[in-house]
Amino acid sequence: MAKPSSRFVCQECGAVTPRWAGKCESCGGWNTIVEEAAPEAVPKGLSAGKGRRIDFVGLEGSAAPVPRLVTGIAELDRVCGGGLVPGSALLVGGDPGIGKSTLLLQATAALAAKSRVAYISGEEAVDQVRMRAGRLGLSRARVALASATSLRDILASLDGADAPEVVVIDSIQTVYADSIEAAPGTVSQVRACAAELIRLAKRRGFVVFLVGHVTKEGTIAGPRVLEHMVDTTLYFEGDRGHQFRILRAVKNRFGATDEIGVFEMTDRGLAEVANPSALFLAERRGNVAGSCVYAGIEGTRPMLVEIQALVAPSSLSSPRRAVVGWDSGRLSMVLAVLDARCGLALSGNDVYLNVAGGLRITEPAADLAVAAALVSSAGGVPVPADMVVFGEIGLSGEVRAVAQSDQRLKEAAKLGFAQALVPSSPRKSKTAAAAGPLAIRTVGHLQDVAGLFRNG
Ligand code: TYD
Ligand code: MG
Numbered sequence: 001m002a003k004p005s006s007r008f009v010c011q012e013c014g015a016v017t018p019r020w021a022g023k024c025e026s027c028g029g030w031n032t033i034v035e036e037a038a039p040e041a042v043p044k045g046l047s048a049g050k051g052r053r054i055d056f057v058g059l060e061g062s063a064a065p066v067p068r069l070v071t072g073i074a075e076l077d078r079v080c081g082g083g084l085v086p087g088s089a090l091l092v093g094g095d096p097g098i099g100k101s102t103l104l105l106q107a108t109a110a111l112a113a114k115s116r117v118a119y120i121s122g123e124e125a126v127d128q129v130r131m132r133a134g135r136l137g138l139s140r141a142r143v144a145l146a147s148a149t150s151l152r153d154i155l156a157s158l159d160g161a162d163a164p165e166v167v168v169i170d171s172i173q174t175v176y177a178d179s180i181e182a183a184p185g186t187v188s189q190v191r192a193c194a195a196e197l198i199r200l201a202k203r204r205g206f207v208v209f210l211v212g213h214v215t216k217e218g219t220i221a222g223p224r225v226l227e228h229m230v231d232t233t234l235y236f237e238g239d240r241g242h243q244f245r246i247l248r249a250v251k252n253r254f255g256a257t258d259e260i261g262v263f264e265m266t267d268r269g270l271a272e273v274a275n276p277s278a279l280f281l282a283e284r285r286g287n288v289a290g291s292c293v294y295a296g297i298e299g300t301r302p303m304l305v306e307i308q309a310l311v312a313p314s315s316l317s318s319p320r321r322a323v324v325g326w327d328s329g330r331l332s333m334v335l336a337v338l339d340a341r342c343g344l345a346l347s348g349n350d351v352y353l354n355v356a357g358g359l360r361i362t363e364p365a366a367d368l369a370v371a372a373a374l375v376s377s378a379g380g381v382p383v384p385a386d387m388v389v390f391g392e393i394g395l396s397g398e399v400r401a402v403a404q405s406d407q408r409l410k411e412a413a414k415l416g417f418a419q420a421l422v423p424s425s426p427r428k429s430k431t432a433a434a435a436g437p438l439a440i441r442t443v444g445h446l447q448d449v450a451g452l453f454r455n456g
Contacts, residue, residue: 007038009187014225036188037181069166069207072110075263075272076103079234079247079299081255084166087205088254089198091172091226093212094236099245100211102269103236104168105133107209109141111166117142118164122149122174136269149184151177151193155200163204169197171211172226191225198229227251238265242358244279245270249299259299277304277415280357286385289453290377293417294369295388295408296361302404302411304388306356307366309373314350325355326366334371334393341397342450346378365402367393372421372449379454384419388412391423397446399423413438421449 008017010033015026017033024032068083077083080090094100101124108117121129126147133139144164148154154175158167169175175193176184183189194210201208212226214235227233231253238245247261262273273279281293281304290309295302307326314320323331331353338344353370355361368391376383383389390408392400401423409420413436424442443449 005038006035008033009036011187014187014191034182034186036186066205069111069115071107072113073107073272074274075247075261076107079249079255079259079261080232081249081252081259084207085231085254086165086207087202088231089194089201089208089210089229090232090234091210091212091230092234092236093214095214097240098236098238099263099265099270100236101129101170102132102136102265103245103247103263104170104209104211105129105138105143106136106269108143108166108168109133109136109138112141112143115165116144116162117166117168118144118146118158119168119170120146120148120154121170122147123171149174149176151175151196155196158206159200159204164206166207166209167197167201168209169211171213172197173213187225191229194226194229237360239358244273244358246359256299260301277302277411280305280359281415284356284385287382289380289382290373292369292373292376292383293388293412294361294366295390295412295420296363296366297404297407298359302407303359304411304415304417305359305361307369307373308354308356309370309377310352311346311349311374311378312352314348316350319348320350320352322351323353325358325360326353326370327362330364330367331370333395334367334374337393337395337397337446338371338374338450341445342447344375344378344450344454346374349378363402364392365390367391368399368421368423368443368446368449371446372453375450376453381453383453386416386418387421388417388419389421391421391443393446399443399445399449409438409440410436421452 008020010024010026010029012029012032013024013027015024020033020035023030066086068085070077070083092100092104105119108119111117126145129145158164172190172194173185176189177192180188180192197208210230232249233251235248235250236245237248243265245263245265247263249255249257249259251257262276263270264273284306292307293304294307295304321328321331335346335351338346369389371393372383372389390402392402394400405422412420417438419439419441421441421443424444
């Protein structure tokens with residue numbers, strides 16, 4: 001049989017098909033399949049007897065753990081699990097223009113004080129990066145800067161006795177291997193280039209940051225295939241209308257996931273936000289119907305955010321449901337529970353829900369706060385300005401206990417809140433102890449909440 005000279009690869013999920021199709025059978029993506037040159041087949045005769053025997057060792061080693069490289073940017077270090085592990089590969093994903101290059105330039109400049117660092121830009125010319133560094137006040141940092149896209153050149157430059165300890169590749173989509181025919185940015189190129197860079201990083205013991213752009217579907221282009229190759233995947237998110245930027249660890253072999261770092265984009269680069277709650281609540285106007293403060297946990301940190309709801313009569317046959325910062329499926333569920341279990345029908349209304357400040361909340365613990373904001377907006381009765389709310393809602397309308405309630409309450413007390421609306425959990429005594437000066441109000445069923453912020 002003739003060897004096929006090309007194959008068709010889905011750029012979203014990496015699935016390979018023998019012929020082109022408009023829809024990928026594997027991930028369901030449309031128009032994602034691109035023709036690529038077939039890679040060399042596995043050499044024949046790969047069998048036992050030809051390899052070198054590997055030495056097995058025990059789990060317990062005698063070598064002292066290598067110290068982590070600390071950037072000094074506390075928000076970044078925490079997300080990485082307490083600094084960078086030598087020899088590890090980190091993928092930094094995010095929308096174009098969100099601030100990935102800025103963050104990594106600041107991180108390399110900070111690291112340059114103690115380590116040898118290299119910043120390789122495939123997207124911007126040297127002068128452009130210099131201009132940015134100038135604007136950030138980092139021109140004097142001892143960062144080795146280059147503009148390059150050829151994998152061969154990059155590998156040759158990093159493989160030496162004077163190899164840097166930290167390398168940034170901005171971005172992996174611009175790097176190409178001349179041995180592969182596919183265009184830069186395709187799955188085969190991205191995968192092959194990343195694999196080579198990671199292999200060199202492990203061998204030489206340097207940290208490699210791979211910057212990856214995210215496609216509009218929200219995956220790093222080419223790159224679900226990259227996520228399993230790297231040790232740590234960080235997403236840099238936020239919307240451009242807001243100055244807040246969230247760095248989120250979605251995978252980390254050397255630390256906790258779901259940890260977040262909060263930054264603010266200023267005219268002099270990214271500034272760390274040590275107390276995000278205060279910032280997220282800074283523009284809040286008290287005693288407005290439809291606004292409610294949710295006491296959440298992001299990673300290891302409690303974080304208070306304002307949830308805003310607007311319920312308005314609709315003239316449309318199928319009223320609008322618009323959600324920013326929360327899951328729209330979850331909103332539908334809360335609306336359905338309010339309708340079916342509490343008799344609050346909002347099906348004839350447009351419903352808008354917004355998490356103020358551009359944060360995206362994933363915890364189910366926000367259910368109760370969302371419900372309170374919705375009920376409050378529908379009834380026109382404000383949730384008290386000094387009240388925080390958290391709790392998960394079940395389909396029968398029951399309010400369920402959530403984890404780490406004491407941490408949430410402590411944060412609320414710290415920021416001067418006076419009351420908390422929480423699930424009536426069996427661990428009430430503990431909750432009371434953590435609450436300190438907070439007046440705790442417990443609810444067992446959503447009905448109770450509907451009663452609280454409703455007219456008449
Ligand atoms: P950039 O780091 O280039 O984004 P990415 O690498 O993720 O594509 O960030 C670009 C945006 O950041 C750009 O819109 C301008 C803004 N910015 C500032 O607001 N202040 C600054 O000091 C810098 C360097 C950029
Ligand atoms: Mg960039």
